[in-house]
Amino acid sequence: MAAPVPVLTLNTGAKFPAIGLGTWKSKVGEVYNAVVSAVKDAGYRHIDCAHVYQNEHEVGDALKHLFDTGVVKREEIFITSKLWNTFHAPTAVPGALETTLKNLKLDYLDLYLIHWPQGFKENTTELWPRDASGKTQFSDVDYVDTYKAMLKLKDAGKVKSIGVSNFNIEQLDRIIKETNVVPAVNQIESHPYLPQKELIEYSKKKGIIITAYSPLGTPDRPWAEGSTEPVLMSDPILPEIAKKYNKTVAQVLIKFHVQRGLSVIPKSVTPARIQQNIQVLDFELSPEDLNTLQSMKTTNRYCSVADTKDHPYYPFK
Numbered sequence: 001m002a003a004p005v006p007v008l009t010l011n012t013g014a015k016f017p018a019i020g021l022g023t024w025k026s027k028v029g030e031v032y033n034a035v036v037s038a039v040k041d042a043g044y045r046h047i048d049c050a051h052v053y054q055n056e057h058e059v060g061d062a063l064k065h066l067f068d069t070g071v072v073k074r075e076e077i078f079i080t081s082k083l084w085n086t087f088h089a090p091t092a093v094p095g096a097l098e099t100t101l102k103n104l105k106l107d108y109l110d111l112y113l114i115h116w117p118q119g120f121k122e123n124t125t126e127l128w129p130r131d132a133s134g135k136t137q138f139s140d141v142d143y144v145d146t147y148k149a150m151l152k153l154k155d156a157g158k159v160k161s162i163g164v165s166n167f168n169i170e171q172l173d174r175i176i177k178e179t180n181v182v183p184a185v186n187q188i189e190s191h192p193y194l195p196q197k198e199l200i201e202y203s204k205k206k207g208i209i210i211t212a213y214s215p216l217g218t219p220d221r222p223w224a225e226g227s228t229e230p231v232l233m234s235d236p237i238l239p240e241i242a243k244k245y246n247k248t249v250a251q252v253l254i255k256f257h258v259q260r261g262l263s264v265i266p267k268s269v270t271p272a273r274i275q276q277n278i279q280v281l282d283f284e285l286s287p288e289d290l291n292t293l294q295s296m297k298t299t300n301r302y303c304s305v306a307d308t309k310d311h312p313y314y315p316f317k
Contacts, residue, residue, distance in 0.1 A: 019280070039071060
């Protein structure tokens with residue numbers, strides 16, 4: 001029997017499985033089977049979703065099937081979703097949550113995150129509202145006001161925990177100072193090319209759990225730059241480390257986060273890989289190998305959303 005997945009405790013007291021199934025870039029027509037396989041066959045109890053992924057309705061179908069057939073009970077699985085940038089106005093937040101709950105066929109979320117600190121133009125059906133030149137159009141809503149509206153959802157029982165995603169230290173400090181409520185989670189890009197040591201150390205001191213997204217370097221993201229960017233999975237250091245433990249490169253990259261006390265959400269729609277990605281609990285990286293992985297840092301951030309760099313709340317300045 002596989003070792004149990006470590007469970008982290010959020011500052012709300014909620015139990016948070018350290019390894020989850022990511023659903024970003026999982027296509028409609030594929031994500032249903034991925035979720036069912038992950039939960040039924042591989043033992044996942046944490047599914048990471050978002051409105052902008054445009055597949056929550058199919059994730060919801062999978063969850064309903066799993067509940068209806070008795071594979072899991074609702075309280076046995078942890079579901080995260082994220083508020084998209086076009087819904088940052090406090091008046092828009094409750095409706096955005098209701099849409100997500102309807103799509104996921106749930107009465108509540110375990111965790112709801114502000115997906116990005118920068119808001120986009122509201123009152124539009126476009127997820128990426130653009131002007132005639134193709135430039136993303138912004139909203140001037142303050143993310144602190146958005147966060148305050150999110151906290152009301154928790155008070156109403158629609159959400160068990162509230163957090164953020166892609167926030168930097170300054171933005172986290174400001175939210176905490178102005179609301180006196182520490183986010184439960186900050187979901188950030190992290191991998192050996194972007195180890196995020198300073199942000200992780202800060203978060204641990206504040207009681208914020210870090211979830212690492214794109215742990216494998218997300219080479220299939222829509223705006224990938226091809227041969228002009230370093231490809232994490234092709235780094236020659238990684239196969240050498242993986243060979244020591246008789247593991248795959250992906251398993252080493254996932255273990256890198258688990259061993260640092262983070263949660264991690266690798267994405268796959270392939271059952272064999274979904275299984276492999278959770279089979280990282282039967283080995284420990286040596287201190288030397290862990291240090292090597294933390295020291296591979298490049299200047300590379302795969303998910304920088306370059307089109308929004310001029311937004312006043314852009315987090316990666």
